Amino acid sequence: MVEMGPFREYCEFGGDRVYLLLAIARSKENEEVAGDAAPTLRRVVEEAADLGPEAAALEHAAGRFDERYRLYLTANARDALKATFELRRSMDDWLEGRIHGDEGVRGKFRRVDEEFLSTLQSDTCRDETNFVFDLDDATVADRDTLADDLRGHTEVALTRETPNGYHVVTDPFDYSELSTAVDYELKTDGLLFVSYLDG
Structure with missing residues (x-):
């Protein structure tokens, strides 16, 4: 579990x-x-x-x-209502394409559930803008140093160990002002590692 x-x-x-x-x-x-x-x-x-x-x-x-x-x-978080409206707009485009002979859209109608999930995951449907600082090949000391440096600018909401390092999640802030010696990749709509699924 x-x-x-x-x-x-x-x-x-x-x-x-x-x-x-x-x-x-x-x-x-x-x-x-x-x-x-x-x-x-x-x-x-x-x-x-x-x-x-x-x-x-x-x-x-x-x-x-x-x-x-x-x-x-x-x-x-994602905005489910916004995703519904975005999907409806896409479906109107599919219908128009289908009416004009676009056979490529036929498959989209067969997998509307997957299309909704893709729409929900899109940048336009996010409901907030938390930052994920992705640290690869990092030590616990690197994670702690970055978290301390970040606390001077924003709140650190979560830290997670990943298979290759750490994720440090913060509230949004002007990251151009961040000065740190730790190497990171910043993701403004990233995914957080939870675990491996070995079921």
Whole structure:
């Protein structure tokens, strides 16, 4: 069973805010998977109590495949209502294309559920802009140094160990003012590593 405790405190639900859990079979652990075609399973999480059951559902689903999956959570909540309107606009475009003979859109109508999840995950449907500082090949001391440097500018909301280092999540701020000796990659709509799924 995947431990979701830290994320229950991190996630802020309410109104139309939801999060996505994603199980991704990355090429780093699966040599037969091409980097741009990583198999991905997604579930919408509507409230904190659903984090554990949805993670378990993804673990069960991933267990049917040979690949090794990583479980991630969107760092930013998503706006489900906005995603619905975005999908409706896209569907109007598909309909127009279909009327004009575009056979390529036919498949989209067969997988509207997956199209909705893709729309929900898009940048336009995020409901906040938390920053994820991704530290690869970093030590605990690197993580702590960066967190201390960040606290001079913003609140550190969460730190997570990843297979290659750490994720440090903060509220948004003017990061051009950040001065630190720690190497990082900044993601403004990133995914947070939760665990491996070995089911």
